[in-house]
Amino acid sequence: MQTLLQQIINGLSLGSVYALIAVGYSLVYSILLFSNFAHGGFLIIGGYICYFMLRSVGANIWLAGAAAMVGAGVSAILTERVAYKPIREKTNITLYLLIASMGMSIVIENVFVILAGGRFRALPPVIPTSPVNVFGVATTSMFDILSLVTAVIFLSCLQLFLTRTKWGLAIRAAAYDLRVAGLMGVNVNRLVSIVFFVAGVLAAVGGIFLSARYTLYPQLGLITIKAFIAAVIGGLGSLPGAVVGSLILGLAEMLTAGFISSQMRDLVVFLLLIITLLIRPSGLFGKEVKEKV
């Protein structure tokens, strides 16, 4: 019973980190209707900036975190402007954007391989990992609680941004129809940049927690495949779906690791994906778009 609770908390913690990544990814999908495979790149940019600030500059976690978020956000905007904007201005074939994002993902990963080397780096232990007793029933680490809380805070902020601000409204409108939103006077390019900035920020936070948990290396971005899968399970383009999907995934992973085997953990993730796609491809909260004949 104790292990079960522990694994559940672990699962929710991992899931909440996935949620940060998946939500950013889903947000981009809802606006531009393509899967940005370079999203993982924003994650590692955040991770490396944070690491660099902590190790070389000796900054505290708040400053390092802020720098990472801004850095990742700006990189996201740059990526969009350099690689995606020229394509989406010429054509509406999303396949080209998809492939370009694959290319950007390779570029970003290898920039870090060259600059930082491929070795695994441990983040300085600025995020406390001391054990915490939960309701006297289970022990979990402070780290898990913190990542959960941080994710909740950021996602709530995002929710407020989307529902209470002018740009948030514009984004929700654009998620229905980008072109029409543009016709209504929304500056589409600026909107896309804002969306990418937000996605980058969220990815950075996720990246910091992931690199603290797993160590930092250029291929860490591959973990975003799991976030993609979470977004698909929840329904591509749906933000609540991304959160729910991520939590399900985190739980599934941890429960499998705890009760079956650690190796099966990744396999379970892909099985969940396949099952979702077979039973309900649009995911839990996704919309089925029927083509007009």
Place this chain on the structure above:
Amino acid sequence: MSSYILELENVNKFFGGVHAVNDITFSLKKGELAGLIGPNGAGKTTIFNLITGVYPCDSGHITFRGEDITGLKTYEVIKKGIARTFQNLRLFPRSSALENVMTACQQHYNYSFLEAITHLGRWKSTERDIMMESLELLEKVGLADRAYQAAGTLPYGHQRRLEIARALALRPDLLLLDEPAAGMNPEEVQELNILIKDIHKTFDLTILVIEHHMELVMEICPHVICINFGAKIAEGTPHEVQNHPEVLRAYLGEEVK
């Protein structure tokens, strides 16, 4: 009953709360040239989609040549002998006009996978036959000189004719034409009239045409069905339908008293 090639019986279709096709019943005799008219959004294309299995019926039956085809998959319905064209043109734009027609034409020819990858056996003669028949059809609609041009680069009127040629390549017994004159000027509509009457005779087809252009329908279709808001409001000869009060109301609106 055997003289009826197509029978729709109490066919209904809902899209969410919208009753798009409302208890539609009508029949077409073999060899007829009939018209389906009605204001925009009346449900005409939806009826075509129901007949061809693109959407499933919520209730009712569709019978083709005496066989119940309700609920069959699209490609199965087509194989039974029904072909259609589209309101918004659905050609393969990057393929040539000839290839578009050949893609349809090949349904009546066969060779095995093995022959396909080795180009041996029946491959050569079959491909030649497909090409010949396709060229003849292009000739029939007046596009023989544009056979190798990419379909997407053809002038609009030619694209419409190409779609008809492609549908004919399926050797259908029933041809459904969805607004074949859309976007055409009066001259082109006249040419189309002639073409439709011509293929009606030459290929011994039953044709059902959806049209807005009254000149086309009223001139060439002896049997007209008018629908509005998904339901049939009139059926008969062009003259009868034209003067039917419901039809007038549907097209011209209510008189303000």
Place this chain on the structure above:
Amino acid sequence: MFGGYVDGIIILLCINSIAAMGVSLLTGFTGIFTLGHAGYMALGAYISSILIIKAGFHWLVAVLLGGAGAMVIAWLVGIPTLKLMGDYYAIASIGLGEAIRLVLENWQSLTRGSRGIPGIPIYTSLPVAVIFFLVMATFMFFLINGKYGRAFKASRDDYIAASLLGFNTAHYRVLSLAISAFYCGISGALLAGFLSFIQPIMFDMLKSTELTAVVVFGGLGSLSGTLIGTTIITLVTELFRPISQYRMLIYGAVIVLIMIFRPEGIMGQHELHPRLILNLFKKDKSKPAEGGKM
């Protein structure tokens, strides 16, 4: 024949081309975007290697069974998953490719897991590679130039219109996937017989990405484009081997640049036509035209 190093490059070219042609059929001609086809190469490699090493099969039989095995699994998996369109299938394909790799990594008793299988006899000599390539390329060119090719292209260009022309598009999509898996399986099996050693990590998402990128680079809908693309990428990869870190960076950048400036790829949708070459040199034009226009 040309000396070990050059021989090796030609063999590698043949192996990569076979896999690329498979992906070309699926992505370029049937319009199904995949990011997991390295998984089918892995299946081909592992099935054939295990059959040779553990069951003493003759290499030719093992290679063909490797291709067949990949094809069967693709067929079974394809029937439910190919109902998905566009991005959804691409994501599913990632899942499938990774799932295959994970299974191979974890089924230690059969595959030795991530350590890989060493000591595979080297049966992929230059003549073997070239003959496999020529035969399979011919089959592919012929297949596309005929009723199957038109069926695949119809499913790609407009699957609704295709079904309204009587095509069972679901069937053709699965068929295309099965054939592409066969090609990748053979390629993987030949790779095993060339390197004498295989590991699951050799068939990861990067490899899958490379297969798809090569097809896009050469031109979606052009088989000759795929072959040209494969040749260029394979040669460049070999030439840049000394600076392999930068190689990947350049590779990624090239993909992005192509999508910005020439997304239709080198050949677009056209095939390399003898007439094209003849026109270049203004030689004898009495040679009858080949496939091209179809």
